[in-house]
Amino acid sequence: MIAIKNATLVMKDHLIPDAVLFIENGLIADFGEMRTTPIPEGCEVVDAEGLYVGPGLVDIHSHAGGSVRFNEDPVAAAKGHLVAGTTSVLATLGYRHLTHEYVDYIQKIRELMKKPEGANIAGIYMEGPYINPNFGSLRHLNPWTGAIVPEDYVPFVQAGGEDVRVWALGPEREGIEDFVKYVHAYNPKAKFTVAHSEASPQQIEKLMPYGLCIGTHHTNATGDRPMYPECRGVCVDEAVNYNSDIYAELISDSMGIHVDPYMQRLIRRIKGDERIILISDQTAHNTPNPAGFEHVDDLNFTFTAEGGIDISGSKLTLNLACRNYMKHTGASIVDAFRVASYNPAKVVGLTDRGEIRKGLRADLVITDHRMNIKSVILKGEFTK
Numbered sequence: 001m002i003a004i005k006n007a008t009l010v011m012k013d014h015l016i017p018d019a020v021l022f023i024e025n026g027l028i029a030d031f032g033e034m035r036t037t038p039i040p041e042g043c044e045v046v047d048a049e050g051l052y053v054g055p056g057l058v059d060i061h062s063h064a065g066g067s068v069r070f071n072e073d074p075v076a077a078a079k080g081h082l083v084a085g086t087t088s089v090l091a092t093l094g095y096r097h098l099t100h101e102y103v104d105y106i107q108k109i110r111e112l113m114k115k116p117e118g119a120n121i122a123g124i125y126m127e128g129p130y131i132n133p134n135f136g137s138l139r140h141l142n143p144w145t146g147a148i149v150p151e152d153y154v155p156f157v158q159a160g161g162e163d164v165r166v167w168a169l170g171p172e173r174e175g176i177e178d179f180v181k182y183v184h185a186y187n188p189k190a191k192f193t194v195a196h197s198e199a200s201p202q203q204i205e206k207l208m209p210y211g212l213c214i215g216t217h218h219t220n221a222t223g224d225r226p227m228y229p230e231c232r233g234v235c236v237d238e239a240v241n242y243n244s245d246i247y248a249e250l251i252s253d254s255m256g257i258h259v260d261p262y263m264q265r266l267i268r269r270i271k272g273d274e275r276i277i278l279i280s281d282q283t284a285h286n287t288p289n290p291a292g293f294e295h296v297d298d299l300n301f302t303f304t305a306e307g308g309i310d311i312s313g314s315k316l317t318l319n320l321a322c323r324n325y326m327k328h329t330g331a332s333i334v335d336a337f338r339v340a341s342y343n344p345a346k347v348v349g350l351t352d353r354g355e356i357r358k359g360l361r362a363d364l365v366i367t368d369h370r371m372n373i374k375s376v377i378l379k380g381e382f383t384k
């Protein structure tokens with residue numbers, strides 16, 4: 001048994017300072033205040049020196065890790081997340097691949113999930129292919145502009161089995177309901193998100209009975225639907241804000257470029273820490289930063305069809321997103337762990353992790369108050 005002593009435990013809604021936590025057989029065996037919880041003889045004792053011990057971070061939306069894409073080198077990508085405290089990540093595939101490529105990537109990732117070096121890959125997030133092709137970086141390269149037909153999607157839906165936990169889509173796409181019904185029948189646990197979209201609230205709400213419960217990178221790559229010039233319309237952002245059953249993914253970069261700090265505070269006020277999911281949306285591009293952004297080190301950019309430069313995901317890991325979220329919104333470290341571990345694990349059905357609770361998987365991080373990750377524990381093993 002391992003005992004982590006002198007820990008400040010980060011619980012779902014409070015802290016336990018001066019605590020000890022026990023790990024046995026890869027699980028959280030017990031925990032409590034040190035003054036009332038003696039450490040049994042024979043324990044391997046680790047001193048957390050007063051630092052925070054929280055649940056491992058859960059990143060449900062990331063295309064890359066360590067600046068390497070999951071579809072190109074999933075081992076390196078998984079490792080890039082693990083060293084930063086992400087003990088569960090959904091390898092995310094974008095909307096530019098063809099059916100046979102999706103099948104190939106999905107199979108490779110699922111194989112890796114069975115091996116030790118893929119132990120922190122918890123599944124797959126399909127950001128597409130049926131988003132609205134008018135939204136998103138590199139949209140001119142999106143091949144999925146035609147009709148939605150089973151010949152295209154059945155192969156990759158079946159290749160994913162139950163490991164594809166999230167499907168992102170534009171509810172306004174013609175024929176999307178048949179696709180959603182097919183996926184839902186094939187894997188009832190799968191969740192859907194509204195993504196890269198200018199759907200009406202009604203089009204979005206129509207899919208909620210099938211499991212639509214997330215807004216992908218909230219307020220990014222979404223449209224507006226004005227009824228009259230100069231009058232604000234209601235569209236995706238409003239539907240995500242309005243429906244308390246819909247979780248809002250949030251990219252919190254250091255400068256608040258994806259989501260302005262004021263907007264982050266507004267979203268936090270509307271959705272609360274119970275309905276926000278921090279994501280990294282990490283990508284990997286070799287495009288130089290555009291003028292005015294030379295000093296930004298946590299964003300990614302790509303070229304547009306016209307030769308301009310467009311923002312395209314981030315270089316974030318979830319510990320950094322937590323740091324930024326605390327900075328921009330005033331959230332506490334308890335709140336940060338909630339939106340970066342408990343909420344995402346819960347939404348995608350990872351019921352064996354996401355908080356410090358007896359019997360859950362011992363996926364843990366030891367961190368300072370700025371989310372500098374000192375140690376990472378995956379299934380009870382120290383990996384850092």
Ligand SMILES: [Zn+2]
Binds near residue numbers: 196221
């Ligand atoms: Zn996106």
